[in-house]
Structures are given as C-alpha cells and as structure tokens.
Amino acid sequence: LAEDPTNDTADVARHHRLVFGRRPFGGQDGARRAPGIGSSLELHGFRDYVLGDDLRHVDWRGYARNDQLRVRLHEAQVAPHVDVLLDGSASMAVTGPKVRTVQDLVRAFVSWAADADCRSRVLLLGGDELAAADVADAVFVGGAAPAPPRVALRPLGLRVLITDALWADDPQPVLQRLAAGCSQFVAVQVLDAFEQAPTEMAAVRLVDCETGRRRELRLDRAACDAYRERLERLCAAFADAVRALGGTSVRLTAGAFATICAEDLTNAGIVEPA
Amino acid sequence: MSFASPAFLWALAAVPAVLLLHWFRRRVVERRVAALFLFEELGTRTSGGRVRAPIERTASLLLECLLAALLALWLAGPVFGETKVPHVVVVFDGSASMAAEGVLGAAERRLSALLAQRGQDTRLSVVRSDEPPELLLGPRAPAAGLREAMAHIRPVGRQHDLSPALDLARQLAGQGGEIVVVTDGPFVVADARVLACGQPATNAALRSVTISDEGAHGNLVVHVGSHGRATAQLEVAFDDGAPQGVPLTFVAAASGEPAVRRVTVPLPPSWQVARLRLDADALAIDDEAVVVAEPRTDVGIADERAAADRTVLPLDRVWSALSGWRPAPAHEAQLVVRSVPAAPQAIATMEQLEVVLAPSQGLASGRAVERRGPFVLDRGHAWLAGIELADVRWPSGPAGVPGRALIAADGEVLLGEEIVAHGRRCFLDVAGDGGGLVRAPAWPILFHNLVASARELLPGVHERSVRLGDDVVFRRGAGDAAVGLVVVAPSGARTPLPAGRVVAVRTREAGLHRVVAANALGSEQEIDRFAVRFADAHESELRDRQAGEWPPQALVAGHERADDPAALAAGTRRWLGLVLLLLIVADWWVLQRRPT
Numbered sequence: 001l002a003e004d005p006t007n008d009t010a011d012v013a014r015h016h017r018l019v020f021g022r023r024p025f026g027g028q029d030g031a032r033r034a035p036g037i038g039s040s041l042e043l044h045g046f047r048d049y050v051l052g053d054d055l056r057h058v059d060w061r062g063y064a065r066n067d068q069l070r071v072r073l074h075e076a077q078v079a080p081h082v083d084v085l086l087d088g089s090a091s092m093a094v095t096g097p098k099v100r101t102v103q104d105l106v107r108a109f110v111s112w113a114a115d116a117d118c119r120s121r122v123l124l125l126g127g128d129e130l131a132a133a134d135v136a137d138a139v140f141v142g143g144a145a146p147a148p149p150r151v152a153l154r155p156l157g158l159r160v161l162i163t164d165a166l167w168a169d170d171p172q173p174v175l176q177r178l179a180a181g182c183s184q185f186v187a188v189q190v191l192d193a194f195e196q197a198p199t200e201m202a203a204v205r206l207v208d209c210e211t212g213r214r215r216e217l218r219l220d221r222a223a224c225d226a227y228r229e230r231l232e233r234l235c236a237a238f239a240d241a242v243r244a245l246g247g248t249s250v251r252l253t254a255g256a257f258a259t260i261c262a263e264d265l266t267n268a269g270i271v272e273p274a
Numbered sequence: 275m276s277f278a279s280p281a282f283l284w285a286l287a288a289v290p291a292v293l294l295l296h297w298f299r300r301r302v303v304e305r306r307v308a309a310l311f312l313f314e315e316l317g318t319r320t321s322g323g324r325v326r327a328p329i330e331r332t333a334s335l336l337l338e339c340l341l342a343a344l345l346a347l348w349l350a351g352p353v354f355g356e357t358k359v360p361h362v363v364v365v366f367d368g369s370a371s372m373a374a375e376g377v378l379g380a381a382e383r384r385l386s387a388l389l390a391q392r393g394q395d396t397r398l399s400v401v402r403s404d405e406p407p408e409l410l411l412g413p414r415a416p417a418a419g420l421r422e423a424m425a426h427i428r429p430v431g432r433q434h435d436l437s438p439a440l441d442l443a444r445q446l447a448g449q450g451g452e453i454v455v456v457t458d459g460p461f462v463v464a465d466a467r468v469l470a471c472g473q474p475a476t477n478a479a480l481r482s483v484t485i486s487d488e489g490a491h492g493n494l495v496v497h498v499g500s501h502g503r504a505t506a507q508l509e510v511a512f513d514d515g516a517p518q519g520v521p522l523t524f525v526a527a528a529s530g531e532p533a534v535r536r537v538t539v540p541l542p543p544s545w546q547v548a549r550l551r552l553d554a555d556a557l558a559i560d561d562e563a564v565v566v567a568e569p570r571t572d573v574g575i576a577d578e579r580a581a582a583d584r585t586v587l588p589l590d591r592v593w594s595a596l597s598g599w600r601p602a603p604a605h606e607a608q609l610v611v612r613s614v615p616a617a618p619q620a621i622a623t624m625e626q627l628e629v630v631l632a633p634s635q636g637l638a639s640g641r642a643v644e645r646r647g648p649f650v651l652d653r654g655h656a657w658l659a660g661i662e663l664a665d666v667r668w669p670s671g672p673a674g675v676p677g678r679a680l681i682a683a684d685g686e687v688l689l690g691e692e693i694v695a696h697g698r699r700c701f702l703d704v705a706g707d708g709g710g711l712v713r714a715p716a717w718p719i720l721f722h723n724l725v726a727s728a729r730e731l732l733p734g735v736h737e738r739s740v741r742l743g744d745d746v747v748f749r750r751g752a753g754d755a756a757v758g759l760v761v762v763a764p765s766g767a768r769t770p771l772p773a774g775r776v777v778a779v780r781t782r783e784a785g786l787h788r789v790v791a792a793n794a795l796g797s798e799q800e801i802d803r804f805a806v807r808f809a810d811a812h813e814s815e816l817r818d819r820q821a822g823e824w825p826p827q828a829l830v831a832g833h834e835r836a837d838d839p840a841a842l843a844a845g846t847r848r849w850l851g852l853v854l855l856l857l858i859v860a861d862w863w864v865l866q867r868r869p870t
C-alpha cells in the first residue's frame with residue numbers, strides 16, 4: 001500500500017504553507033513572535049541600565065535628553081517546533097487510499113515546517129520518533145487505544161495530530177495530554193470513503209483490522225444510515241474536544257492530496273496558499 | 275446441430291443451480307474495517323453467510339450462468355452441420371483361423387462394446403472377407419443385427435487378401451462411415467480400426483491326402499502337420515468301416531517350423547469314400563478330410579476315316595500305347611478321327627474333339643512337302659505338352675491347315691485348332707504315311723494329349739477331391755441337359771447348378787458333397803459326388819495369433835477425418851474449452867475487483 005509521495009504531492013505542498021496562530025511560540029530564533037525579551041527589531045520597551053548590560057542596547061538618545069541610562073528592550077522571535085503526532089493504529093492503513101493520504105499529510109507537514117524554518121519531528125502515538133520517509137503501512141500496527149508518544153513533546157510549538165479518531169473511548173483525556181503546553185494544536189482526521197459512507201451490501205463479513213473480530217451482517221439502507229449517524233456523533237465529539245483545547249480540527253476523506261490541501265486544510269485555516 | 279453425448283445435456287440443470295446459489299448468497303463478501311464497534315447492532319445478522327436476497331444481476335452471475343451452460347454443451351459434444359447417424363462397417367476376416375476356439379466369442383464381445391460406444395442409433399454393415407467378399411449384414415442395418423450376423427460368419431476361407439473386402443467396405447462406408455477390421459493378428463490399415471481377437475494355440479492339421487498307385491490297390495498318403503503339438507491321433511475309415519487309429523508323434527523343429535509326419539494307409543479294394551479325422555484341438559476344420567475314389571472312365575474314340583486312309587496312315591500302334599479309352603461309335607465318342615471335317619448336322623449333340631487327319635489342299639496334285647523345321651510351337655497349349663519336333667521330318671500338304679496355329683513351319687500351319695459349335699476341331703496336316711513324324715516320340719505324345727483333352731468332355735465332376743474354396747467343374751451329359759441338378763453339401767445346404775453344359779460351383783463347405791438330379795416327382799438320384807477338404811498351412815498355424823487394437827493410421831498421424839462426428843465433436847469441444855477458460859478467468863477477474 002505504501003508508496004513514495006509523487007512529485008505531484010510535493011508540488012501541491014510547495015503551493016501552500018502553514019498558518020501559525022497568534023499565540024506566542026517558543027523555540028530557536030526565527031520569524032515568529034515569542035513571549036519575553038529577544039533580539040528582534042521590534043521594540044518591546046525600556047528599563048534602567050544595570051551593570052553588565054550590553055552597551056549597544058543603551059538608549060543613547062534618551063540619555064542625551066534626560067541623562068538617564070536606559071536600555072532598549074526588543075521582542076523575542078522564534079522558529080516554533082512542529083511535532084507531527086501520527087496515530088499508529090492499524091486502522092490508519094485499512095485501505096490503500098487512506099494510508100497514502102496519511103503519508104502525504106505527514107510529509108507535507110514536515111515540508112511546510114521546513115519552509116517556515118521550523119524544526120519538526122514525526123512522533124508515533126505510543127511510540128518513538130521516526131523519519132517522515134519511514135511512514136509506511138508497516139508502521140500502522142498499533143492497537144485501538146491512543147497514547148502520547150514516549151518522547152517528550154516540546155512546549156510552545158505547533159502540534160499536528162494525524163488520526164482517524166475512530167476511538168471507542170472518550171477522546172478528551174488523550175487529547176488533553178497531546179495538546180498540553182503547545183501554542184497551536186491541529187487535529188487532522190483522515191477517514192476512508194467506506195468509513196465515511198458505507199455502501200449497501202446484501203451480505204458482508206466485517207473484520208476489525210485492529211482486533212480481528214468478525215461480524216456478518218446485511219448492510220441495507222437503514223443500517224448505513226444508522227452507521228453514518230453514529231460516525232457523525234463520534235466525529236463531533238472529537239471535534240468538540242479539540243475545539244475545547246483551543247485547537248483546530250478538520251475531517252477529510254482519503255483521496256487526492258491536491259483537493260485535500262485546496263479545500264479541507266485551507267478551509268480549516270491550517271494552511272494557506274503560499 | 276447434434277450432440278455426441280446428448281445425455282450430458284442434463285448438465286444444463288447447473289444453470290438454475292447457479293441462480294439458486296446467488297439467490298441464497300453463498301458467497302459472503304469480506305471487508306476489513308477500522309471501527310467495527312460502529313456496526314454493532316446494525317442490520318440483520320446473516321445465518322451462516324446465507325441470506326435469501328433478491329438476485330443481483332451482477333457480471334459474475336451472468337458469467338457463471340454462461341459457464342454452466344457452456345460446460346453442459348462441452349460435455350454433450352455438439353456437432354454442427356448435418357446430423358449423421360454413426361455407421362460402422364465391419365470387415366470380418368473370413369479365413370479359417372478365425373474359427374479357432376474362443377475367437378468368434380471375443381470378436382462379438384469387442385464389436386458389441388464398440389457399437390455401444392458409438393451410440394444406440396449406430397447403423398451396421400458386416401462384410402466377410404472371402405474370394406469374393408460377401409455382405410452378411412446391411413448395408414446400414416440396425417446394430418442389433420450383429421448377433422445374427424455373427425451366427426452366419428462361418429470363417430472357412432484360406433489365407434487371402436483383405437483388400438477386396440476393404441474396397442467394398444469403403445464403398446459402403448462412404449464419407450462418414452467407420453471401417454472396423456476384425457481379424458486375429460497384427461494388421462494395420464490406414465483408414466480402418468483393427469480389432470485383433472486371436473489367441474496363441476497349438477494345433478495339428480491334415481496337410482494333404484493323396485492316392486498313390488503303389489501297393490495292391492493303391493495307398494492313401496496322408497501328411498499331418500503339427501503346429502506346436504507333440505502327439506496326435508489319426509483315425510482313417512473307409513466307407514462304413516470301423517476307423518483305424520494311427521498314433522502320431524512329432525519332433526519339433528528347432529527353427530519353429532511345423533513338424534510334418536507322412537502316413538501311408540493301404541487302400542482296400544473297391545473303396546469309395548475315405549474319412550480321416552485328427553483328435554480335437556484348437557481348430558476343427560483342418561482335423562477332418564474326406565477323399566472320394568475316382569471312378570474309372572474311358573474316353574470313347576472313333577476312327578471315321580476311310581479304309582484307304584487308315585491303311586496309309588494307321589493309328590493302331592498309337593491306340594495300343596494309350597490307356598483309358600475304348601472304341602465307340604461316333605455319336606458317343608469324345609474323340610473322333612476323320613479325314614475331312616464333318617458337316618455341322620453330323621456332329622453329335624454332346625461335345626466332341628474332332629481330329630481331322632489329312633494333308634492340306636494340293637496333295638492331289640502330288641505336291642507333298644516334307645517340312646524340316648524349324649517348327650514354331652505354342653508351348654502353352656495343352657495339346658502340345660511334351661512335344662519335341664527337333665530333327666523331325668513332317669510330310670504335309672503345301673497350303674497349310676485352317677484354324678489357330680499351334681504348330682507351324684515354313685510359314686504354313688501344320689496343326690491348327692478351331693472352335694466349332696459342339697466342341698473343338700484339330701486340323702493335323704499330315705501327308706502319306708506320316709514319314710518321320712509317326713516314328714518320332716512326338717506322335718504318340720500328341721495323341722495322348724488329345725485323349726486327355728477329350729477326357730475332359732466326359733460328363734460328371736471333373737475333379738472329385740478339391741480344396742475348400744476351389745471351384746468344382748461339372749459337365750452335364752447328353753441326357754442331363756434338361757435335368758435340374760443340385761449340389762447337396764454335408765450341412766444339407768442345396769446349391770442348384772446353373773444352366774449350361776459346363777458349370778463351376780465354388781466350394782464353401784468341407785466334407786462329402788453330392789450332385790443329385792431332382793425329378794418332377796420330388797425324388798432324387800445321385801449323379802456324382804465329390805469331396806472338399808480344408809488345407810492351408812498358414813491358417814493352421816495358430817501360435818502367432820494375438821489380440822490387440824490398432825486405430826486408423828490417419829488418426830495416429832493426427833489427421834482426423836474432417837467428417838468424423840467424433841473428430842467434429844472434439845474440435846468443437848476444444849473451442850468450447852477455450853471459451854470456458856476465458857469465462858473462468860473473467861469471473862475470477864470480476865470477483866477480484868469487488869471491493870473488500
């Protein structure tokens with residue numbers, strides 16, 4: 001199922017960029033405003049000179065006016081860390097289009113972070129860091145219960161959660177742990193077309209890709225409608241939980257990555273045309 | 275369109291079976307999902323994967339129905355074109371070895387099995403190879419007539435060529451028939467199937483039975499051949515007397531050639547019929563023989579020449595050197611010597627050989643000619659057998675005689691033959707006292723040959739001991755022309771003799787035959803008798819017989835007959851098989867494409 005991102009995917013990614021929020025970020029020197037005093041050109045304020053201050057920051061013009069030695073304070077600007085949190089459950093690779101979309105998203109977020117001079121990591125939920133290029137169907141072998149990565153998350157950064165959020169349990173606790181300390185939290189929910197809208201089938205044996213449980217049933221119109229209603233409730237609970245944490249969520253259907261960028265991610269304010 | 279195996283059309287019931295399977299949805303689609311908990315308590319749970327649901331008109335359903343229908347057609351073997359009823363033409367080897375123990379039964383069983391394979395509608399023709407071949411059943415008779423035809427096979431023929439029978443079979447088979455040759459040994463025909471039903475066996479046979487003049491009354495000389503047997507018992511009986519047993523022991527030849535024992539049995543006086551029998555073995559027909567004594571019959575001779583001619587050229591010395599003749603009046607004689615040809619009305623109603631013994635025209639003028647040769651002789655003529663004329667001086671007339679030239683010299687015919695209304699005429703151009711000719715050995719030899727030729731004109735059976743399959747020649751006497759004659763075989767079979775002074779009848783049964791005259795009152799009078807015995811060393815040799823089957827060479831070479839129904843069905847089956855394979859692949863492809 002896994003394939004390298006095509007040149008088309010890379011081209012699509014180059015035409016978009018990440019949208020950073022207004023909340024201050026932390027990190028190395030960069031272009032994003034950060035809480036505290038820094039060395040940017042933006043003037044933050046003045047304070048009295050104390051021994052040891054860099055004489056280059058003394059406000060000599062003010063000293064000439066009132067003989068008071070004061071030091072000019074500038075705002076801090078940083079390049080925020082971007083942590084891509086990837087749901088490693090087996091359900092992420094239940095179909096080929098789904099796992100390909102996940103691959104495209106991971107690599108696009110890493111690419112967008114690099115374009116913004118941000119340092120990025122790809123962290124597997126319940127696992128360790130892995131390279132973006134290593135995201136393949138073999139990675140998605142985890143169980144249904146999500147857990148934070150074993151690697152400590154960087155504070156004041158941008159965290160992107162890529163998941164299908166098909167969790168039977170309440171997502172609030174794990175989302176709180178994933179979003180704790182970050183400046184911006186984005187949740188991208190990827191679902192397969194059949195997961196979004198199952199087709200009617202006279203007799204079907206459904207096999208849970210994570211637990212192996214089987215169930216044979218007839219998917220008629222009523223059953224499909226009932227399924228969609230349940231899915232909507234599940235997705236709404238997930239979106240509400242993300243929103244409650246100040247984050248942004250988007251639900252998209254696995255498919256063409258250009259459409260995902262131009263419509264789903266852009267409409268959600270996660271990326272914008274470059 | 276017809277079908278090679280129409281019973282398989284029942285397989286078309288597989289089509290509704292496919293529909294039933296789809297109706298009950300035996301095939302459950304399996305699909306991996308991410309959140310099975312969302313499907314809990316949804317839909318109607320299936321029962322073991324079988325749910326009665328409306329039939330979906332899927333490509334798979336259509337393909338599988340088509341598969342079932344084509345599979346039934348494939349099994350039935352459709353034959354397109356004109357419907358042809360199988361026609362089997364059996365060429366049955368009519369040679370005597372086919373009568374060996376167990377061969378006929380095996381042949382009937384194998385033929386029955388073959389006809390059963392060809393189908394109930396098979397038409398059958400049976401030809402028995404013989405000289406000439408004989409159609410025993412058919413043409414195109416129902417196959418059920420095989421048993422009756424086998425009852426009339428009676429293979430008694432000598433070794434012979436099967437080609438005439440095969441030619442007849444090819445004419446009967448036409449374009450669509452199948453030729454089957456039934457024999458008892460290896461045999462290959464390009465366009466016929468060969469069923470060999472022989473079994474190796476040992477056998478003893480009466481090779482020959484002859485009568486010699488040795489001894490007081492002559493001897494019966496018998497040659498018995500052994501084809502693998504170590505001993506045999508020969509019984510000889512004369513007329514109604516008790517049989518005499520002669521034990522025989524054979525010494526097998528190292529080369530495998532049959533051993534032959536010669537037995538001499540003294541003939542009793544005045545015997546008429548001798549019956550010989552060997553003890554029973556694998557082949558019965560060569561174990562028995564009947565010999566009939568040849569009755570002594572003299573040729574009637576009349577010398578009708580003028581007294582002066584008989585004085586000039588006497589024949590007394592010639593007649594005294596010959597035996598088996600008697601003087602007879604001219605109207606009863608078979609050989610008449612004249613100086614001039616008789617007028618047609620003067621010749622008797624019976625056939626005669628007339629010898630015109632006189633010089634050719636011109637002798638009256640005193641111009642006799644002494645021929646010194648070289649003489650030109652027709653050596654192939656029976657009258658000239660053993661005649662040598664070297665250094666003979668032949669006095670003759672100057673002009674030669676009429677008739678077909680048998681002896682000629684100096685461009686003139688000295689001995690001529692002429693066919694006349696009631697026999698043959700021999701012109702012999704001899705002048706004066708015959709000169710050196712009558713003193714040469716050729717002179718009595720010539721008259722011996724003429725008497726032997728005249729002996730053939732005697733009424734009755736020409737040769738009374740013949741081999742089976744030979745013709746028996748019967749000559750009617752002067753008083754038998756209007757009498758109906760019948761040949762009665764040992765089995766009682768009666769064969770009327772055809773009209774004509776000289777008739778020939780093909781012998782088809784061994785044993786003592788009688789020629790009887792049937793009168794208007796229904797009583798019969800025996801006119802003559804003759805014996806028929808079987809003798810063929812090749813047919814008596816049963817050690818090399820074997821069973822087997824050889825298909826037509828055309829099929830072996832892969833060249834099936836274009837009009838052979840089986841070949842046509844096979845060709846159609848090949849195409850149907852290809853289509854079936856494509857349909858299977860298509861169905862598999864369609865099923866693979868279904869979402870999982």
